[in-house]
Amino acid sequence: MTWLRHFFALLFILLPVPPSYASGPVSIPSQDGKLQIPGYWFDAGGKSPQPVVIGLHGCGGGLDSKGNFADRLFRYGGYFNAERMHFLALDSFTPRGQKSICEIPNRLRTINESDRREDVFAAIDWLVKQPSVDASRIVVLGWSHGAQTVLRTIDATDKYVQAQKVQPRAAVAFYPGCLLSNKMWSYEVHMPLLIMSGELDDWTPARECVSLQQRLQKDKANAPVDLVVYPGSYHGFDGPGPVRQMEGLGNTKTGKAMVGGNPAAREASHARMFEFLSAQLGQPLLLSHAQRFKGHHYEVPPASGFAAVDDTAAVPLSDAGKARYAHFRTLPNPKAFAVTEKGGWYFNAGEPEAMATTFRLCAKAKSRCWLYAVDDQVVWQVDVTARAGEGGLRRVGAASQ
Numbered sequence: 001m002t003w004l005r006h007f008f009a010l011l012f013i014l015l016p017v018p019p020s021y022a023s024g025p026v027s028i029p030s031q032d033g034k035l036q037i038p039g040y041w042f043d044a045g046g047k048s049p050q051p052v053v054i055g056l057h058g059c060g061g062g063l064d065s066k067g068n069f070a071d072r073l074f075r076y077g078g079y080f081n082a083e084r085m086h087f088l089a090l091d092s093f094t095p096r097g098q099k100s101i102c103e104i105p106n107r108l109r110t111i112n113e114s115d116r117r118e119d120v121f122a123a124i125d126w127l128v129k130q131p132s133v134d135a136s137r138i139v140v141l142g143w144s145h146g147a148q149t150v151l152r153t154i155d156a157t158d159k160y161v162q163a164q165k166v167q168p169r170a171a172v173a174f175y176p177g178c179l180l181s182n183k184m185w186s187y188e189v190h191m192p193l194l195i196m197s198g199e200l201d202d203w204t205p206a207r208e209c210v211s212l213q214q215r216l217q218k219d220k221a222n223a224p225v226d227l228v229v230y231p232g233s234y235h236g237f238d239g240p241g242p243v244r245q246m247e248g249l250g251n252t253k254t255g256k257a258m259v260g261g262n263p264a265a266r267e268a269s270h271a272r273m274f275e276f277l278s279a280q281l282g283q284p285l286l287l288s289h290a291q292r293f294k295g296h297h298y299e300v301p302p303a304s305g306f307a308a309v310d311d312t313a314a315v316p317l318s319d320a321g322k323a324r325y326a327h328f329r330t331l332p333n334p335k336a337f338a339v340t341e342k343g344g345w346y347f348n349a350g351e352p353e354a355m356a357t358t359f360r361l362c363a364k365a366k367s368r369c370w371l372y373a374v375d376d377q378v379v380w381q382v383d384v385t386a387r388a389g390e391g392g393l394r395r396v397g398a399a400s401q
Helices: 002-011 071-082 113-127 145-153 179-183 206-219 263-281 289-294 319-329 354-364
Strands: 024-029 036-042 050-056 086-090 133-143 170-174 193-198 225-230 244-247 256-259 335-340 345-349 369-374
Touching (some): 036 071, 036 113, 050 071, 050 113, 113 133, 113 145, 133 263, 145 179, 145 193, 170 263, 179 206, 193 206, 193 263, 319 369, 335 354, 345 354
Parallel strands (some): 050 086, 133 170
Antiparallel strands (some): 036 086, 335 345
């Protein structure tokens, strides 16, 4: 989303997380001390140490075309935080001078899964020093090339992996290329692993992951590998964008592949992932699947009665602002529209973090603002002291944390 990208462009400064452990950019030293690995820390809050999910981007990198952390990572950060789980997104490419490796043939790539695996364990070394983290409940999650890194990170037969003092508790891999692990005759997995692939994936074919699971469970009947193949789904099925053909790829026979979301598979895979995490982390889920992906992560202020939601003329803005509010009304829920003290406006739609994101946009403009409408109701109050501002945001289920 454009507003989100613009805002976080200002925040992407590689500074350590402050003692309050607020969400923000972090810089993590590599194990050999030669690199500083950029990351973004999404703090779950809570009074006691919480589990953490480490997120690994695909071959396209963790940043968008403008150099900001990708929207996907903020979306997932909100999902995990709502379930009292910290989220640490890593950027493995920037410190190594690359933006993307999708266009580079495998044999010519200077960044591989082993390099990125070292980033994971450097992140773990950093995480165990954070008082807010439960180091016994660390999960590593990846997409595509990041998912292949997940497979390398949990190879129980690898000497580098064996030498690490702290291991992840579980792992999740969205549409990895399983071919390399299949070729490693000694490859074993001793921790719970969830692999999710698309039936129609012509970039990282699901059949290789099917073969990998079958081989692992044949060699060891109780190998903890769970595989779900989603019908009618291509690479990137968990994303919100439409299916399109990508070209210029360096590791497919044709240089092309179909990539895009499948709403049914996206919802099913999200539900499966959280059920898996709940079971492996021993942590009951706070939200239903409908609440998590279709509702708000924050308590919605009550309707104020100030005006009907479709009464555009009542909005305390200029004609231009009223026009933007009319546009806002056409956008999908969850959504939030805010009015600033300077007579401006910001809004966000289609994500559970809509209210929090809208307030961040106000912060970017260094302007105080209040919610005017959330979804299909007006929450605006004439009395300034009664208006819904950022300080009043309260996560759903926060009382139980």
